Amino acid sequence: MSEDQDPAVWLPPAPEPDHPAYQQIMAVFAAADAPLRARQVCEAMDLEIAPNNINNTRLKLKRLTERGILAETEQGLFTQPRP
Incomplete structure (x- = not known):
């Protein structure tokens, strides 16, 4: 981490x-x-259907969307992009 980065906002890279x-998530979508x-x-x-698990999964879905691996067709609704 460089000196110009605020440690309070620095996040490690996403997996x-x-x-x-x-891989589990992609198997579900397949x-x-x-x-x-x-x-x-x-x-x-x-x-377990708990708020923490749902939120963590949502974050992973958003990351996959940012990478173009999934598409968010409407807010909170994810799918594989069509070829």
């Missing part, structure tokens, strides 16, 4: 999409026939 958590919300992704991955 790459080949990280196991992202099997899905419709866009999904973070809660539905949690259910498909057999995670």
Whole structure:
């Protein structure tokens, strides 16, 4: 971290999409026939439906969207982009 970065706002880099958590998410989307919300992704991955799990999954979905791996068709609704 350089001197000009504020340590309060510095965040470590996001894990790459080949990280196991992202692989699980992509497997859910590979099997899905419709866009999904973070809660539905949690259910498909057999995670406890708790606010923390849903929020963490939503953040991962947003990261995948930023990278062009997923698309957010409307707020909170994610799908794989069409070729």
